[in-house]
Amino acid sequence: xGGGGVRLGVxxxxxxxxxxxxxxxxxxxxxxxxxxxxADADLKGSDAVIVPGGFSYGDYLRPGAIARFAKVMAALExxxxxxxxxxxxxxxxxxxxxxxxxxxxxxxNAGMRFVCRRVRVRxxxxxxxxxxxxxxxxxxxxxxxxxxxNYFADPVTLEQIEADDRVVLRYLENPNxxxxxxxGVCNEDRNVVGIMPHPERASDPALGSEEGIRVLRSILAxxxx
Amino acid sequence: xxxxxxxxxxxxxxxxxxxxxxxxGRAPNYLELSLFSVMWSExxxxxxxxxxxxxxxxxxxxxxxxxxxxxxxxEVGEGWALAFKVESxxxxxxxxxxxxxxxxxxGIIRDILAMGARPVALLDSLRFGPLGEERxxxxxxxxxxxxxxxxxxxGVPTVGGEVEFAGAYSGxxxxxxxxxxxxxxxxxxxxxxxxxxxxxxxxxxxxGRDGIHGATFASDELTEESxxxxxxxxxxxxxxxxxxxxxxxxxxxxxxxxxLQDLGAAGIASSASEMAAKGGVGIEVDAERVPLRETGMxxxxxxxxxxxxxxxxxxxxxxxxxxxxLAERYxxxxxxxxxxxxxxxxxxxxxxxxxGSVPAEYLADAPVYEREVVRPAYxxxxxxxxxxxYPQPDDYNLVLKKMLAHxxxxxxRSIFQQYDHQVGVDTVILPGADAAVMxxxxxxxxxxxxxxxxxxxxxxxxxxxxxxxxxxxYRNLSCVGAEPxxxxxxxxxxxxxxxEGYYQLAECIEGMAQACEAFGTPIVSGNASLYNETEAGxxxxxxxxxxxxxxxxxxxxxxxxxxxxxxxxxxxxxxxxVSLAGSDYLEVVHGRVAGEPPEPNLDAEKKIAxxxxxxxxxxxxxxxxxxxxxxxxxxxxxxxxxxxxxIEYMEGEFERRLAGQGRGRADxxxxxxxxxxxxxxxxxxxxxELRDALGGxxxxxxTGTVGGDSVKVGDVIDVKLSELREAYERDLFGAPGxxxxxH
Numbered sequence: 007x008g009g010g011g012v013r014l015g016v017x018x019x020x021x022x023x024x025x026x027x028x029x030x031x032x033x034x035x036x037x038x039x040x041x042x043x044x045a046d047a048d049l050k051g052s053d054a055v056i057v058p059g060g061f062s063y064g065d066y067l068r069p070g071a072i073a074r075f076a077k078v079m080a081a082l083e084x085x086x087x088x089x090x091x092x093x094x095x096x097x098x099x100x101x102x103x104x105x106x107x108x109x110x111x112x113x114x115n116a117g118m119r120f121v122c123r124r125v126r127v128r129x130x131x132x133x134x135x136x137x138x139x140x141x142x143x144x145x146x147x148x149x150x151x152x153x154x155x156n157y158f159a160d161p162v163t164l165e166q167i168e169a170d171d172r173v174v175l176r177y178l179e180n181p182n183x184x185x186x187x188x189x190g191v192c193n194e195d196r197n198v199v200g201i202m203p204h205p206e207r208a209s210d211p212a213l214g215s216e217e218g219i220r221v222l223r224s225i226l227a228x229x230x231x
Numbered sequence: 232x233x234x235x236x237x238x239x240x241x242x243x244x245x246x247x248x249x250x251x252x253x254x255x256g257r258a259p260n261y262l263e264l265s266l267f268s269v270m271w272s273e274x275x276x277x278x279x280x281x282x283x284x285x286x287x288x289x290x291x292x293x294x295x296x297x298x299x300x301x302x303x304x305x306e307v308g309e310g311w312a313l314a315f316k317v318e319s320x321x322x323x324x325x326x327x328x329x330x331x332x333x334x335x336x337x338g339i340i341r342d343i344l345a346m347g348a349r350p351v352a353l354l355d356s357l358r359f360g361p362l363g364e365e366r367x368x369x370x371x372x373x374x375x376x377x378x379x380x381x382x383x384x385x386g387v388p389t390v391g392g393e394v395e396f397a398g399a400y401s402g403x404x405x406x407x408x409x410x411x412x413x414x415x416x417x418x419x420x421x422x423x424x425x426x427x428x429x430x431x432x433x434x435x436x437x438x439g440r441d442g443i444h445g446a447t448f449a450s451d452e453l454t455e456e457s458x459x460x461x462x463x464x465x466x467x468x469x470x471x472x473x474x475x476x477x478x479x480x481x482x483x484x485x486x487x488x489x490x491l492q493d494l495g496a497a498g499i500a501s502s503a504s505e506m507a508a509k510g511g512v513g514i515e516v517d518a519e520r521v522p523l524r525e526t527g528m529x530x531x532x533x534x535x536x537x538x539x540x541x542x543x544x545x546x547x548x549x550x551x552x553x554x555x556x557l558a559e560r561y562x563x564x565x566x567x568x569x570x571x572x573x574x575x576x577x578x579x580x581x582x583x584x585x586x587g588s589v590p591a592e593y594l595a596d597a598p599v600y601e602r603e604v605v606r607p608a609y610x611x612x613x614x615x616x617x618x619x620x621y622p623q624p625d626d627y628n629l630v631l632k633k634m635l636a637h638x639x640x641x642x643x644r645s646i647f648q649q650y651d652h653q654v655g656v657d658t659v660i661l662p663g664a665d666a667a668v669m670x671x672x673x674x675x676x677x678x679x680x681x682x683x684x685x686x687x688x689x690x691x692x693x694x695x696x697x698x699x700x701x702x703x704x705y706r707n708l709s710c711v712g713a714e715p716x717x718x719x720x721x722x723x724x725x726x727x728x729x730x731e732g733y734y735q736l737a738e739c740i741e742g743m744a745q746a747c748e749a750f751g752t753p754i755v756s757g758n759a760s761l762y763n764e765t766e767a768g769x770x771x772x773x774x775x776x777x778x779x780x781x782x783x784x785x786x787x788x789x790x791x792x793x794x795x796x797x798x799x800x801x802x803x804x805x806x807x808x809v810s811l812a813g814s815d816y817l818e819v820v821h822g823r824v825a826g827e828p829p830e831p832n833l834d835a836e837k838k839i840a841x842x843x844x845x846x847x848x849x850x851x852x853x854x855x856x857x858x859x860x861x862x863x864x865x866x867x868x869x870x871x872x873x874x875x876x877x878i879e880y881m882e883g884e885f886e887r888r889l890a891g892q893g894r895g896r897a898d899x900x901x902x903x904x905x906x907x908x909x910x911x912x913x914x915x916x917x918x919x920e921l922r923d924a925l926g927g928x929x930x931x932x933x934t935g936t937v938g939g940d941s942v943k944v945g946d947v948i949d950v951k952l953s954e955l956r957e958a959y960e961r962d963l964f965g966a967p968g969x970x971x972x973x974h
Binding site for chain 2: 020021023024026027030031045059060061063064065066119120121122123149151153204206207209210212213214
């Protein structure tokens, strides 16, 4: 499956550490990787944007709390609000909730420890640009690695996102105490998705799994439309 | 404080002070005395270990950089090289475990960065006192948190390591961090300062009072007073380190640096004097130009501060603008603090005024102490005890469960799940196998890395234990399919000023050196941590070996877990003596560390490990595990647990062991330990091929079949995997004592 010249931006904040992995996965997908430096309010013509994992600004104050004020985020927010596809992975998910592009918040893991392992998840919603190549109900094994992945939202919001089918991924084995086993959600317009698992870490047969790159490849079909 | 009290409090002896007077031809001022104090500490100057370290072989075909630089470097192939080193952070971790461990990780990453390499893998070798004691649980929990807290944030995966618990480490834990970096051979940088008139640029964080005299603290025994030295422990900021990594790699990529050096023990003083001494030049630094994070710092504090996340670079004057510009882009402090001169001295100024000046070569040339090697009395007593004097247990199912639940043998999952082991997307074999395997993107090449230490063994037999430590690393790399290439080591010992400590150091080094020669694996970098003692005594002599190896085809590797029902399990061994002396069994079941452990036969070890590696590389074997602590049946049980498939030993197999290696004792037959042995599993139809590959003169026999949901050995052991799993997969951070096995 070729990328057909799709430009996929990856934001780089100080302290991002999955940016290079995301760029590598984009390259493997056959799309064109575009580095988006935090201090430039410019998405450089990206067709879609990934906000990668890591510890942006050292996770100081609160994960994602400082990154949301970076210059690139102003451009990203405009892009997202006008329907541009955005995927936040791990710390990227935290950044997107802090920026109020996604509902809820990610709290400290229930076990109070960093957790790095592979988990089983189910694809609950395929009507998003980031999961459209998956089958509804499909089960995937994806790596997680986080200290704050415990999804929280107030009961009304939770009910709303469940009712709207906005839970994108759900843990089959909850590693962090997330409400309703939520591993990923999307916004009302469904173009912005945040997930805790790392699809870019399951994107290479040399590392034993390509279940992640299958998720990421959804965007190629979407972005061409 | 009088003069003698002053230099004594700085860790200098009368002899050393007199030597300083003689060298300088005058009395040093306090700043100069501080420079000597840190540069002549064991930590920086290796004054007790240097003569012994000469014994280590350090050259080889793949060696691009041996000892003497920030890290050793070996060639992998296709233009790639690996820079690697292990270093201790024992004393800081004993008093402030989280920051001690965190800054240990940060420090070793900067050593690798200083070679110009991108850090791509971390490992940690840890030792603590028994988990029954609250203080040890605290140290263990916080050290693991510190390693994760730093490593996870800085974005370098923690892919391996090891941990053991023993009373000898109570109050003096060992925290050794290893880092491996990847670099193109043509991009290697060195720390040699050159070019009179070139500028010295400090990059990274601001400088504060943290870690003043930290190197001196690290070179002393731990006492009650050590608690009060908490302020000698540095505080880490992985965020700044991450920016420092990206900034330095960018600076090197754009060819903006002449040389690069990390700031570790003794800060600017140490780095600048080493850079000057190596280049045969002088360096002047102006304390006033160092960006500070607190006020009122004396010049001597500025130059020996161990504030973390800083690097020192030598830069040509016309490139300084671009260097400072890039530092700013990465949110780092960048400042020109001095220049390279021709006077050969490390000269410290404050404003225009010189406040201290010492020839760099004197600082780099710590006095050397050679001592007499005298066999200590404890050895005969500890070794004279016969492990077969103890009664044999009657329930071996219970013993197997007890062994697998013991903190020294149980699963390390509860530790490594707290470390990000996949960031960087290069980790091919995740933690939990014999060695970590990493791929090199864009090639078929990979590398494997392991750390190993055998403190108990080295205590009972320093020379044999030293050799066996290297042999264990060699086996671990071989059974994943990697060709062992070279070694870094961290020598964790008690005081060299005591007979016992010096003997253990000298003998372990001799054993390690013999093994390195036999295996063709030179030692290219290392670190010595002596004075690991408390009022209760010294730690076990614990040389830790970090070994790296190369995989020509990273898709060909083996892991321990059984993979197919019906596979045949084969023992391949060197025929070494099998004994309970110094074994895990003796410690777990009888609470004793005693006896004469079997001695490794290095030629046989090499031959067998090389054969196993060839079988993995040829694709014949994909399931292999070395037989180590706990013996063969513990190894087999771990392979069953890793693969989720049981094993049944063949009929008569137990009786054969009982009559043979067990010499009539079931405990020896089941849990005796040996050297140079592996377990592999292959489909039955490949037995003939396996036999051919082994040739006629290598001991091997079929021992059992993979399948079912239990481990069965004759009529002595029959336990369900689910029961073993419950014992083995215990949470090491859970309640004290954890899953105590009683039934």
